[in-house]
Amino acid sequence: MKKRPTVGEVLQAKGVSRRGFLKYCATTASILALPPSMIPRIAAAIESARRPSVIWLSFQECTGCTESLTRSASPTVEGLIFDAISLDYHHTLQAASGDQAEAARHAAMEENHGSYLVLVDGSIPLGNPGYSTIAGISNLDMLKETVEGAAAVVAIGSCAAFGGIPGADPNPTGAVAVDELVTDKPVINVPGCPPIPMVMTAVLTQFLTFGQLPELDKHGRPLAFYGQTIHDRCYRRPFYEQGKFAETFDDEGAKAGWCLYKLGCKGPITYNACATAKWNSGTSFPIEGGHPCLGCSEPAFWDKGGFYNPLSTGKFDSGTKLAGAAAAGVAMGVVAAAAGRRRQDKFTREG
Amino acid sequence: MTGPEEVRNTPFYGNVGPLLNEVLHAVDRLLETDEPTTIDLAGLPFGPGELEHLEATLGTGELSCKLDALGTSRIRETAYPGVWWLEHRNPHDEVVGRYIEITRTPEILSSQEADITAGRARLEDQLTT
Amino acid sequence: MTTVDGRHTLDREAERLAYKPPEIRHDKQGDMEDEARINAAMHHFVKNFNTQTASYLDGCLHCGMCADACHYHVRTDDPRYTPIWKIELFKRTYKRQVGPFAFFYRLLGLKRHVTIDDLEEWQHLLYDSCTVCGRCSLVCPMGIDIAGLVSMARHGMFKAGLIPHELHEVAKKSAETGSPLGITPEKFEDRVEWMADEHDVEIPMDVEQADVLAVMSSIEIQKYPQSIAATAKILNAAGETWTFRTDGFEATNFGMLSGNPDWQKVATMKLIDAAIKIGAKMIVLPECGHAYMALRWQGANMYGKPLPFKVMHISEYMADALEKGKIRVKHVPKSVTYHDPCQVSRRGGATKAARVVLDHLGVDFREMQFGGDYNWCCGGGGGVVTITRADGLRRRVFKLKMDQVEKTEADELLSSCANCRQSFDDSQEYFNWDYKMGSLMEMVAENLEEDGS
């Protein structure tokens, strides 16, 4: 097994100074949402970390997650991380194809058995294996085979994490999430449609630097990024508290940047880092663009009623059933009154 | 980029005030116990124009440095001594991190042990050749 | 060491004013089995559950504010005197037997069946400590007429044979002789003749045809016979064709007070029959509070259809006659305060009448603080004045009335209810109180302009 270089060595080879490294560590801490006081520990960890092998599997997906990631693949700090990992299989990005590509996957699996990372985007169809295959291998088989020797699995995007759009009602392919199939390995969910690129790299960075899995929430998401709601970190939150709401997409409130709660914003129940990490190299995030949060990083976000229905609306059936309840009430009332009268008669006869 | 006109017209989201208050407390801590504080602005919510508003409020002080390592970084003391504004950029000149440091000198300004050692080696090489 | 203030000698024989819990004495009438008593109580409880009472019994919030309106609770702080608690058994029976969720209450055993011990315990609460004055009905935020419910709950108690002996005896005498005090028609005639002589006034008796039937309360006939003369003077002065009748003179209704609707009906029907017999257009009721409730508001319901004549309390009659100029009165240069009989004013709606009369008398009228419809009760209504074992409690709550009267500093205290007058006189004697209650009607009678129309 050939020894992989440490990240420190990679950076040194690129002529990065200690100051530059410190700056890198500071931004890493920032990405990991760790307090600046952690920077020295990060520096020490990163210096000695070794390049892990990464196998990326794409199943029922739209390649949006890869797109999102490659948006940040220019030589940025996140890009450096990718320099530090060895992406041994990714059928969209790699040059090889067909048997060659599969051979590369097998080689990486053998060489790094027990220590490589498997990244999955897309859900796995259980309905019929033919719904989605790669090189003639069904998604389920490929996942099982690849995961067998992995250290951990990262489910990238809401499809891999929760079933996503393929899994939405009525779920024609019988799509399931990765963690429903992989139960004997740690699975980290990085949901989002797509996930924030920085969050994807940060999860890898954390694995890389500390060699351990991050702390996860009840949906298997790293708490560092999915610990707070969009609503909690939203710059429009003060308007929510003041009761200033945009009523339509083109009213004065919308123009003044008021809270989008009434337009169906799912920010209060959506855990993600959009409000602070932002998108497009920190430019903005959907709410800043004037659109309510859709809640894409939450399970079954596609099936939670209309995107534009306010959160606090109940889900009621039509009024017919309520009218039925009212009719039942009348019936019970009549029965109760009749029973009461009979009871009166009974006592007045006896008494 | 957001111009000064827009800064003045920034709608009030109310995120700047509490932060400035935190800076004030950090300055107190620095004076009383010499404990420095770093505030990572990436983790805080800002509305459009608010960051610029914050930067303009803190203003510019006596010292301003430019660091060239993995892209440029600008480090300057604000109008309030002991309160530093740090902005890191990547080689693509995109901002990758913004911090307010409340300290006597930001750590990154000091020459680093490893760099000094490496520099000394280079200097020695130069002398021997 | 104890020092004794020698200026005030100790009177060890005097009855204590401090509250003494009434002695536990559960009176029973008849020799029914307990089971039969319970059944009788149930029978007459459930009989009263109609839409009106059901809404009341279902609506109680248990806010406890009625306690603050009840003189018994205010004076003793005994939580059992909370008005709504007095009808707890009635309420419990409703919920268990007839209410909309009665089935579930029974199924889950949430409301216990009423026991004989319960009924015995509640005798004190439904009789000794409630004058049915209805003050609690006015404070209730839900608008529940608690006093009305007490009257209905008494039906069950009476039929179970579980009411205070004294009240039962009085009611029984009333049913048997036609008068709670045993005033026979002969005795009534006797008293009328005596008063006619004494006061030199013409008093028609047993006239065959008359527009107005005047009736009296036994308390007046017995204790305040001058009322008979006063009534006659006023009706004569107004130029009415009127009469007393030996076959229908008793206005009091102890059947109603004790809780026996059958006896209530007998007493009421006597008056109605007499009035119809003489073709009366009106019955003028005497100065008696509960008589007004019994005939004015419950009479027609006993009769089963609207009454073919009007019913007026004497104070209403006087107010009407004065307003119409049928009688005129001299001015009385005195300051006067007026005690409103609960059943006439608060519960009867005739509050204004007495004030109109007092206005015509030209007195310096001093309304009691929170008087009129919010008046404190005399403490003797609802039959309570007959229950001797409740005397201590009755006198204790009378203190509220005394304060209310004294604050007016009026020369004269008047009322228009012989029952109130009786309990005032009792307490006045007991406390050696300065105020002696007078009668509004007597004051009018004494000050009639002789040359009237």
Added chain:
Amino acid sequence: MDLLEFARGPALQVAAYILVAGTIWRIVGILLLREKPDYSEPRARGGLGAALKVIYSRSFTATPFKPATLYPKMLAYVMHIGLFAVVLLFVPHIMFFEGFLGFSWPGLPNNAIYVLGVASVASAVALLVRRLTSPVLRLISNFDDYFSWFVSTLPLVTGLIIPLRIGFRYEDLLAIHILSVVLLMIWLPFGKLGHTFLVFITRGTTGMVFERRGART
């Protein structure tokens, strides 16, 4: 289905059925009992006008009773006004109602709602303390009183906790809040909270009976 979906969906749905059915059941059960005609000659007009008058007038305490009932009345006022304001004027609640009513009305700023909510809870607590300490209330209170207090105060408390985020996540707190409302809706028609609708019947009845007599109502 997660807890929030359960709360917003089937739980709320079933609670609405029970609320409607139970309310009508109780009202019909009372109104269809035998009625006693009143043949006495009325002194004044009773009828609907009298009922409406007393439905309104009993909202206020008659002067003679003010000193004695001031404390509980004030508490009850604050509790009810706070409750109504929170239920009807909190913007997310308005949207909830708009969801099935189809129209909305202006709300209050959240901070005002928090203040009203806290005042309402504080009054409810004071009323409970009163119930637990006053001999009268201790005697006449039963399970219904305490349980009704619990189910009507719980939604206020769970609602106020949401912005505080004490130990729970927003969607769980929201779900708990909705479930507490569900509990309230289910209990409301059956216990003394039925005064929400019975108050119109009891006050109305008294209005009709006593106005008819010309007596004080």
